[in-house]
Amino acid sequence: MTRRATRRIQVGNVPVGDGAPITVQSMTNTPTADVDATVAQIHRLEASGCELVRVAVPDMDAAAAIGAIKARITIPLIADIHFDHRLAIAAAQHGADALRINPGNIGGRKKVDEVVACARDRQLPIRIGVNSGSLEKDLLATHGGATPAAMVESAMGHVRLLEDAGFERIKISIKASDVPRTVAAYRLLAQQTDHPLHLGITEAGSLYAGVVKSAMGIGMLLAEGIGDTLRVSLTRDCVEEVRVGFEILKALDIRRRGPEIISCPTCGRCGIDLIEVVDQVEKALLPRTVPIKLAIMGCVVNGPGEAREADIGIAGGEGVGILFKKGKVIRKVPRDQLVAVLLAEVDQWEKENGAA
Ligand code: SF4
Numbered sequence: 001m002t003r004r005a006t007r008r009i010q011v012g013n014v015p016v017g018d019g020a021p022i023t024v025q026s027m028t029n030t031p032t033a034d035v036d037a038t039v040a041q042i043h044r045l046e047a048s049g050c051e052l053v054r055v056a057v058p059d060m061d062a063a064a065a066i067g068a069i070k071a072r073i074t075i076p077l078i079a080d081i082h083f084d085h086r087l088a089i090a091a092a093q094h095g096a097d098a099l100r101i102n103p104g105n106i107g108g109r110k111k112v113d114e115v116v117a118c119a120r121d122r123q124l125p126i127r128i129g130v131n132s133g134s135l136e137k138d139l140l141a142t143h144g145g146a147t148p149a150a151m152v153e154s155a156m157g158h159v160r161l162l163e164d165a166g167f168e169r170i171k172i173s174i175k176a177s178d179v180p181r182t183v184a185a186y187r188l189l190a191q192q193t194d195h196p197l198h199l200g201i202t203e204a205g206s207l208y209a210g211v212v213k214s215a216m217g218i219g220m221l222l223a224e225g226i227g228d229t230l231r232v233s234l235t236r237d238c239v240e241e242v243r244v245g246f247e248i249l250k251a252l253d254i255r256r257r258g259p260e261i262i263s264c265p266t267c268g269r270c271g272i273d274l275i276e277v278v279d280q281v282e283k284a285l286l287p288r289t290v291p292i293k294l295a296i297m298g299c300v301v302n303g304p305g306e307a308r309e310a311d312i313g314i315a316g317g318e319g320v321g322i323l324f325k326k327g328k329v330i331r332k333v334p335r336d337q338l339v340a341v342l343l344a345e346v347d348q349w350e351k352e353n354g355a356a
Contacts, residue, residue, distance in 0.1 A: 001252075003225040006196040009125040009169045011052055012076025012097035016125075016171060016229050017196030022222070022254055023229040024245035025052035025198075026238045027080070032062035032069070039072045041238065046075055047287065048242040049257050052229065054078040054100060063090035070095045078127065085111040089118045098171075100127040103161040104136070104154075116165040125169040128158040131202050132176035132185075146176070148185035155189060170195045171229070175202035179217040186221050196228035203233060210234040211244050215251070222252055243286075256291035259346070262306055263296040270298030272316035272335050280339045290350045294342070295324075312345045314338060325349075 008018035016023060026045055030037040032055045042053050057063050057079045070077055078098040079091035085106040088099050099119060103112045103126075119126055132146040135154050143150035151174050162170055174189050174197075176182045182201050190197065201217040204210035214232040221227050230248070232241040249255040263278045264270075278296050295306040295313035300322065306313065313324040314333070321338045323330040325345065333341045 001223060001225050001254075004190055004194075006194050006228055007168070009171055009196060010123070011078065011125055014051055014076050016198075020228070022227060022249060023051040024049065024242055024249070025054065025078075025229060025231045026050050026241045026245075027054040027056070027231065029238060032056055033059070033065045035065050035068045035072075038065070038069055042069070042073045042075070042077075044239050045242060046073065048239045049246060049289065050075060050239075050242045052076050052078060052098075054080050054231075056080050057087050057091050058082075060087065060090060063087050063094055066091055066094035066096050083107075085115050088115045092118045092122055092124055096124065098125045098127065100129050102128055102130070102158050104158045109161075112161050113165055116162060116167045119169070120167060123169070125171055126162060126167070127171040127173060127198060128155055128162075129198075130155045130158070130172075130174045132181060133202075146181075148181055148188050151176070151181075151185040152188045152192065156192060159193060159195065171198050172196075173198040173200060175200050177201065177203045177205075179213055179220075182217045183220050186226055187224070190226045197226060199227040199230040200233055206235045207240070210236070214244060215248050218248055219252060222248070222254060258288045258290070259285045259292045259294050261285075261294045261296060262310060264298050264302065264306070266298045269301055270316060271300075271318045272298065272321060272338070274298045274316060277314075277321075277338055277342075281342055284339070284343055285346065288346070288350070290353065292346060292349055292353075294346070296342075311349055312342065314342060 006017040009016050028038050028041045030041050032038055045053055053075055076097035078100055079096035081088045081101045083105055088101045130151050135146050135150055139150045139154050155172050155174050172195050174185045199218045199221055201213045204213040218230050230245055232244040234241050246257045250260055266274050293310040295310035297306050297315045300315050300317055314321040319335050320332045323333050
C-alpha cells in the first residue's frame with residue numbers, strides 16, 4: 001500500500017510521519033501526580049512495545065510530576081491538556097516531549113502565542129485532538145451536528161491558529177466514537193493537510209466492541225495509506241491497547257512485532273484440545289518481540305498445509321501433534337508435550353534468527 005505523504009515531526013527520539021514506522025501509543029490511567037503508580041504503568045506499557053505514552057495533566061501537581069516520571073522511563077511522554085495554557089507551559093518546562101492541546105480552546109491569541117513560544121523553544125510538537133463529542137457550538141449549528149465536515153473544520157481552525165503563529169510541528173487526530181464518521185472525517189482531513197495524523201476511534205468501548213471498532217476504523221484508514229501513529233482506546237488495561245495496536249499493524253502486514261499465530265477454529269475433526277494449546281502458547285509468547293509465524297492446527301486435513309507455510313507449525317492428530325519446521329515434518333509429539341516443544345522450537349528459532 002502507498003502511504004500518504006506527510007511531513008515529519010519528532011516526539012522525543014521517535015519520528016512520526018514522512019514514511020517513519022507507524023507507531024503504537026497509549027495513555028496511562030493512573031493519577032499523573034502519583035509518580036510511582038504512573039511510572040509502574042508506563043514500565044508495563046514499555047514492556048508491551050508501547051512507543052509513545054500520553055499522560056493527563058489536569059492540574060499543576062500533574063505537570064510538576066512529569067520531570068520525575070521522565071527520569072524513570074525510556075519512551076517519549078506526551079502531556080494531555082485541556083483549556084489551561086499554563087498547564088501546557090508547565091508540562092513543557094517539566095520535560096514533556098510533546099503537548100496535546102487544542103489552541104482554539106485556550107482563550108485567545110496571546111495564550112496561543114505563549115504556548116507556541118514555549119513549544120518552539122523546546123522543539124516540541126503539538127497534537128491537535130478533535131473529538132466529535134466536544135465540537136464548538138457554532139460548528140455544530142452550521143453543520144447540523146458533529147458531522148465529518150464539522151470535525152475537519154474544527155481541526156483546521158486549530159491548525160490555522162498554530163500556523164499563523166509560524167508553528168509547524170503539528171500532528172492531528174479527529175476522532176468519533178463510531179467507525180463511519182471517524183473514517184469519513186480522516187479521509188476529508190487527509191485531503192486538506194499534509195500534517196501527520198494520529199489515528200483512533202475515541203471511546204471505542206470495552207474489549208470486544210473496542211477491538212472491532214478500532215480494527216475496522218484504524219484498519220480501513222491504514223489500508224488507504226492514511227495514518228502515521230495510532231492509539232487503540234479500550235475500557236481496559238492500557239497494555240491491551242498496545243497489543244491490539246500491534247495486531248492491527250500485523251494484520252495489514254505493515255509492521256511485525258512478536259509471533260503471528262495462525263490457528264484453526266476447530267471442528268469435529270480436531271484431534272487435540274487446540275483452544276487450550278493456543279491459549280497457553282499465546283500467553284507464553286506475549287513478551288516476545290521477534291516476528292515469527294506459527295501455525296497451530298487441529299487436524300491433518302487442513303493442518304499440514306498451513307503448518308508448512310509457517311516458520312513452525314503443529315497439526316493435531318489423535319492425541320499427538322505433527323511438528324513442522326520451515327516446511328519439513330520434524331516428528332510426532334505427544335499431546336502433553338506439545339506446548340513445551342513448541343515453545344522450545346520458538347526459542348531455538350529466535351536464537352537462529354536474531355532474538356532481541
Ligand atoms: Fe477442522 Fe482440521 Fe480445519 Fe481445524 S484444521 S477446522 S480441525 S478441518
